[in-house]
Amino acid sequence: MSDPVFRKLEIVGTSAVSIEDAIARGVAAVATGEAVDWFEVLETRGAVRDGKVHQYQVVLKVGVRVKA
Amino acid sequence: MSDPVFRKLEIVGTSAVSIEDAIARGVAAVATGEAVDWFEVLETRGAVRDGKVHQYQVVLKVGVRVKA
Amino acid sequence: MSDPVFRKLEIVGTSAVSIEDAIARGVAAVATGEAVDWFEVLETRGAVRDGKVHQYQVVLKVGVRVKA
Amino acid sequence: MSDPVFRKLEIVGTSAVSIEDAIARGVAAVATGEAVDWFEVLETRGAVRDGKVHQYQVVLKVGVRVKA
Amino acid sequence: MSDPVFRKLEIVGTSAVSIEDAIARGVAAVATGEAVDWFEVLETRGAVRDGKVHQYQVVLKVGVRVKA
Amino acid sequence: MSDPVFRKLEIVGTSAVSIEDAIARGVAAVATGEAVDWFEVLETRGAVRDGKVHQYQVVLKVGVRVKA
Amino acid sequence: MSDPVFRKLEIVGTSAVSIEDAIARGVAAVATGEAVDWFEVLETRGAVRDGKVHQYQVVLKVGVRVKA
Amino acid sequence: MSDPVFRKLEIVGTSAVSIEDAIARGVAAVATGEAVDWFEVLETRGAVRDGKVHQYQVVLKVGVRVKA
Amino acid sequence: MSDPVFRKLEIVGTSAVSIEDAIARGVAAVATGEAVDWFEVLETRGAVRDGKVHQYQVVLKVGVRVKA
Amino acid sequence: MSDPVFRKLEIVGTSAVSIEDAIARGVAAVATGEAVDWFEVLETRGAVRDGKVHQYQVVLKVGVRVKA
Amino acid sequence: MSDPVFRKLEIVGTSAVSIEDAIARGVAAVATGEAVDWFEVLETRGAVRDGKVHQYQVVLKVGVRVKA
Amino acid sequence: MSDPVFRKLEIVGTSAVSIEDAIARGVAAVATGEAVDWFEVLETRGAVRDGKVHQYQVVLKVGVRVKA
Secondary structure (H helix, E strand, C coil), rough: CCCEEEEEEEEEEEEECCCCHHHHHHHHHHHHHEHHHHHHEEEEEEEEEEEEEEEEEEEEEHHHHHHE | CCCCCCEEEEEEECCCCHHHHHHHHHHHHHHCCCCCCEEEEEEEEEEEEEEEEEEEEEEEEEEEECCC | CCCCEEEEEEEEEEEEECCCHHHHHHHHHHCCCCEEEEEEEEEEEEEEEEEEEEEEEEEEEEEEEEEC | CCCCCEEEEEEEEEECCCHHHHHHHHHHHHHHCCCCCEEEEEEEEEEEEEEEEEEEEEEEEEEEEEEE | CCCEEEEEEEEEEEEECHHHHHHHHHHHHHHHHEEEEEEEEEEEEEEEEEEEEEEEEEEEEEEEEEEE | CCCCCEEEEEEEEEEEHHHHHHHHHHHHHHHHHCCCEEEEEEEEEEEEECCCCEEEEEEEEEEEEECC | CCEEEEEEEEEEEEEECCHHHHHHHHHHHHHHCCCEEEEEEEEEEEECCCCCEEEEEEEEEEEEEECC | CCEEEEEEEEEEECCCCCCHHHHHHHHHHHHHCCCCEEEEEEEEEEEECEEEEEEEEEEEEEEEEEEC | CCEEEEEEEEEEEEEEHHHHHHHHHHHHHHHHHCCCCEEEEEEEEEEEEECCEEEEEEEEEEEEEEEC | CCCEEEEEEEEEEEEEEHHHHHHHHHHHHHHHHCCCCEEEEEEEEEECCEEEEEEEHHHHHEEEEEEE | CCCCEEEEEEEEEEEEHHHHHHHHHHHHHHHHCCCCCEEEEEEEEEECCEEEEEEEEEEEEEEEECCC | CCCCCCEEEEEEECCCCHHHHHHHHHHHHHCCCCCCEEEEEEEEEEEEECEEEEEEEEEEEEEEEEEE
């Protein structure tokens, strides 16, 4: 049908490697159960240990289709 | 009970007709499964084709009661 | 005089019909007592009953002239 | 090509009729010269005369494709 | 595993007693079904009756772990 | 009537005791002259003396009914 | 008494001369009727004619004491 | 015609003299080619040299008429 | 002298007891070394354990006088 | 001359590879015609296909010199 | 070295004379101890006495170089 | 003790290589003198030369523990 409805879920993906990897892990965790169409980055933050970035934490909105 | 708890869901309703129609479609899609009490418009946007508005896309927060 | 001063009042107009009608009712309620020059929409929200929009609630800033 | 670039222009469309009409007029004014893909509403405001809405003024971001 | 994913739910907790009690009730309503790690206060508002605060309404983001 | 109009007033309530007490004092000061329906907290701040909180200052929007 | 209450009014002061002069005119217009304690600048804008600034328009919040 | 369309351009005006002068220079640079109606200040910043303000940098939105 | 200068420090105070106690601990930690004049609450958040609030975390701006 | 004026353009750069690559492509598309001095990231978002990030979309402000 | 690091300090400069003078005093107070590169205005506010502006208070971010 | 206090410092890390490298350099510059626990990205921007990104500039809040 021509008037779809979407839901936006808020997710925090994390990674020790990069911002892109944290996004990918957050998106993948939602995509196991739902049809993900797009993401938006809300916040980028992370944990530090011994003066080094230990974990990137990226807060995402993820758009999923709920009605075709 | 006198201290209810609500959840707020984020929804994108779409319509070729009007902003009000996009809101109605977003609200209705949630209301098939949950008791919707109110909505809040977060963003109004849309798709354009041949110089005309082809689809309104309204991002909504929708409030549903989770505990009476 | 050439340096007017304005006041901005915050109003919530409501309507069962449309967003434009809620704006009109909010503006009209102020305009019975003051000279309204402009409005700005701050928020658009509403009440839902039985899965349908029951009332649009539009929060407005309304500009009124206090000194010519 | 698979990595398009877009420009976003900021436009104010106006109308005496409705918010949707103001959006349409803003979009159409850009679309005479450029390929418009989408719009986003930034602000809705308007002029008041004799206690009535005289003109809706809708501030839009309009997305146009600059490189295919 | 070392790259957890979290979801953030938006909740409105209410209480006649205090802001802290409204937070506790919102958190507890989620925690019956999910492992809550943290909360963030987005808005504090409330209902007034006879010139007195009748109910605090605290809008919260609540973080829950979805993948260890 | 079914389309009420509200005004929102901005108030700063203060208290040496607690945030809730500052809200109550702000709301009560408006409620001596007008029918207050709800409040929204905009900012929480305060004065410090000798390293201790001397006064909480809570900036509120207070909603009052102007037309039934 | 030791727990004062303040109201914040929103004012637009205008001047052909400078930003400071527009603030002064906005503050003065309120101060003819109320005890003004402080101001906060929300927006600075203005009108242009023949490529020159014709009028500064400064939107202010003005704090007035309503209860000692 | 009664439904004009405007474009808003983002400009950074700079000056060693004052904030007002930086606004004037930004507005004037646009006004050589277009009919400027109004400006809005988005940001005020500047460069410092030897502990003194060396240059004011004012980020402006400038409104120009694109269709009468 | 009549033109004081202040610095604003950003602090996170924590407490298991209440929001007010978290503010007090944040303010007190700064006040051992500097003359604190005021605080502003930026964020209120906290940790949850076993479905209960375990720790309030209040992010504050704290104003200290650097030049009389 | 010592008081330059800049324009800020809003661009969306896209890439299948990384956030940095999307920035580079957006900047390069402007730089073919204008002297770009700096960029600012406004939003990072993207398209998802089959549970994987298919395209990064980075919204940029790009600063270009219009008067030396 | 080619990858400098900066710190941003938050300062409130005050003046009875003008906004520019309040900025200058805030910047100068930091510049006695550190190498200031730039400032950004966050808020402009002030105290009022007898209906006149008594003191401008300008909240600034000030950028200082911490590693060449 | 169980109620720690943190300070948040604002830092700009720069790098010619990537956003992640700019974060690492900003964090490392603080961590030579203080125990850094976490970071939050506030802004991502950069310098452009000859149509290419010459330097990423990432504005960070960095959280350091001031009282155990």
